[in-house]
Amino acid sequence: MLVWYLASFLLKRNQNDALPYPHDTFIKTFELLFLSQSETTWLGMAFTLYRILIGFVLSFLLGCLLGTIASLYKSFSNFLSISINIKRAIPTAAVVIVLLGIFLGPKTRWFIDYVPCILTFIVAFPIIYDSFKNGLDNEDKDIIDALRLEGNLNSPRILFGIRYKDAWPYIGLGIAQSFGLSFKVSIMSEILIANSSSKMGLGSLIINEKQNGTIENVLSYALIALLIMALIDIPFIILKRRNEKEG
DSSP: OOOHHHHOOOHHHHHHHOOOOOOHHHHHHHHHHHEEOOOOOOOHHHHHHHHHHHHHHHHHHHHHHHHHHHOOHHHHHHHHHHHHHHHHHOOHHHHHHHHHHOSTTTGGGGGGGGHHHHHHHHHHHHHHHHHHHHHHTTTTTHEEEEEEHHHHHTSSSHIIIIIIIHTTHHHHHHHHHHHHHHHHHHHHHHHHHHTTTTOHHHHHHHHHHHHOOOOOHHHHHHHHHHHHHHHHHHHHHHHHHHHHHHO
């Protein structure tokens, strides 16, 4: 904060208004959220979260299904491990550029709005897949032996009634971690596609304000995005610390 104040002071001293003071940015952030342009701000946040949720729900459903199968059948886990590792290595910015090239045609331009959904899926799916697989794999051996005596270890009743509950520390951690990362990636992709007739989102608002030369608004929207990321990351931090204490 002191560095920010000092940098702003030095710039303004040289007749350069490129970096507003922190208190001016905080006031502007409050105005964007609750006074002037508040409707635009909340709509932008809603669009961003809507896109994230589409990709995240798909990631969760597929990650749950494939992660469970991979835990139950090791041959399937070995088969899928290569594609999962490839997904982890994919550079997200490159994916955005490729998708823009594919969907910039007149008949497919509408699909550009859903590029953040694809990015969310690419980022979140491997994490959720691992959380389900590792959670089930790390079930206590004594519990596994007891469940085998009761009946089919892989039955839906045992999976939903016992094993998913025991795996929740892993699953919950994976959900919190992947959702926070998905938000960051979605903002980045919205900034990259903002000039391609994309609908509104926080990333689009940031790049639009930059093009208009209103740096104060750029910083305010960026601050709003950071606040949302912090709120999303809080459950991840709590779960991580709880797991470390229990471990």
